[in-house]
Amino acid sequence: MRTVTIVGASLSGLYAARELRAQGYDGCLVIVGDEPHHPYDRPPLSKDFLTGRADETQLALTDTEETTELGAEWILGIRARALDARGRTVLLDDGRTVSTDGVVIATGASARRLPGDTLAGVHTLRTLDDARSLREQLTRGRCRVVVIGGGFIGAETASSCSSLGHSVTVVEAAPLPLVPQLGAEMAAVCAALHHRGGVDLVTGTGVTGLRGTTTVTGVDLTDGRTLPADIVIVGIGTTPNTAWLVGSALALHDGVLCDDGCATALPQVVAVGDVAFVGGTRAEHWTSATQQPRAAVTNLLAGRTVETATAVPYFWSDQYGARIQFAGRRTDGDTVRITEGELSDGAPAEGGFLARYERDGRMTAVLAVDRPRPFMRARRELARGAGEERVQSAPR
Incomplete structure (x- = not known):
């Protein structure tokens, strides 16, 4: 591949760019983003940024040094309009076309x-x-x-x-x-x-x-x-940004339909992040956006799926001074029991709690409120149960 184009200057798009360089790709790299901003972290928008505890410089995911090291051409403030049927050309809203050998779709979702x-x-x-x-x-x-x-x-x-x-x-x-x-x-x-x-x-x-x-x-x-x-x-959910892909050769189903390795029906096109329907689900979480690009880029460069991106789902939320963490796959019929901490008047007591979801004697998911260390132990246990060798912690 001489040129790879990442459509979406998002968290997952940035991680894909980093992976391309880390995995030895030294060709032309183009990053297209519909917002005028370089990639920034979204989770603080509803928390520290909204309350004034963080400014825009603290949201930035890149700095000048990294931008230089990536050696990418950034096309910001311009929306992608279409992808040709073979996935070899990206048409932009301003009439320009980007000829490419590989495409990473990271266009995310809209409210x-x-x-x-x-x-x-x-x-x-x-x-x-x-x-x-x-x-x-x-x-x-x-x-x-x-x-x-x-x-x-x-x-x-x-x-x-x-x-x-x-x-x-x-x-x-x-x-x-x-x-x-x-x-x-x-x-x-x-x-x-x-x-x-x-x-x-x-x-x-x-x-x-x-x-x-x-x-x-x-x-x-x-x-x-x-x-x-x-x-x-x-705050009623999101819609994946796939309108620009209508008419392409890609299958669209609540996002871009991918296999377990983020690969689409076109061998030179992969999808990551909130827009990607991977392994039967579309996971709109920070950890998915940062973990999927590794497998996606490996498969893009290989031209076929050689690595999967499936992992134990994980998300967190900060509300009213409490940190909520959840990992696993809960299904209706699972039993849930609090194994550490307790409730006070129906709410988490001081020090929080840890709850395990179980089915047929096996843990399927875990929920914690203000119990980060016990939660990480339970999360690793879930990963072992799912046959994974390791789970990477989000650097938060």
Whole structure:
């Protein structure tokens, strides 16, 4: 390969660039990104950046020295429009074409939106520009904030807004937030964190619309209530950025369909990160975005799948001063028991807890709140049980 093009100047795109050079690729490297920014870390956007504890320089994932060492051509602020049927040319929105021998798709995902969310005061939180806009409004004075969606982004954002002194309500359509990930019993424990943090949690109720003419004034719920709001944050999931691939030879199914090694139907095209549907799932987590590129690049350079990217799923979340960590594959019917620590009034007691999910006497997943060391031991145990020789810890 003389030229490799990475489409997506994202976390996974940067890790793919690093892997290409680490694995000996010394050809031309082109990195295309639709945002004008060099790669930055997204997890702090809903936490330290939103609350002002971190600035933009602390989000940067590269510095001048590394940028020089990578020797890449950066094309930023330009969106990829199409990939030709053979995967040999990337067409850009400004009319340019990039001829290439290999492609790494790392275009990530976009925040889902609600009808009417063009009103002033309505925000999503996915990009640095999103976070800039929301942070600026949060500094104007005490606000009534409604967060739509009780997932990780919604919970983290609600926690940050509450810590800044705003009045916060979280609306979740499901009976409890995070049930798909944690199961009902542990989801109830994490829901208690909202109450402990002084945030109102409205569950089992959807949103019918937003009120306001030019600026949002309220959120209409399916139960007939209207929540007054100065700021609305929409956190209802994401959509993989694959529109530019329609008409290519790639299979699209909730992302770019890949095998277990991130390889697509085209031997010279791989996909990584939030846009990649790998091994039967699309994992939108920091660790997946940093672990997948190693296998993807190995397979891209080999022209076939010689390494897999499957690993024990892992994610974490920081909410209301608590660190939540989860690893494994929970399924309905698993039993869950707290093996370390305890609960207090349905919420984690001081010192947190560790809970194990089990089926037929075998651990399938583990959840910890403020128990990092026991969690890592249990995570390694899960990895051994899955036949993996090692699990890399996220450098956080």
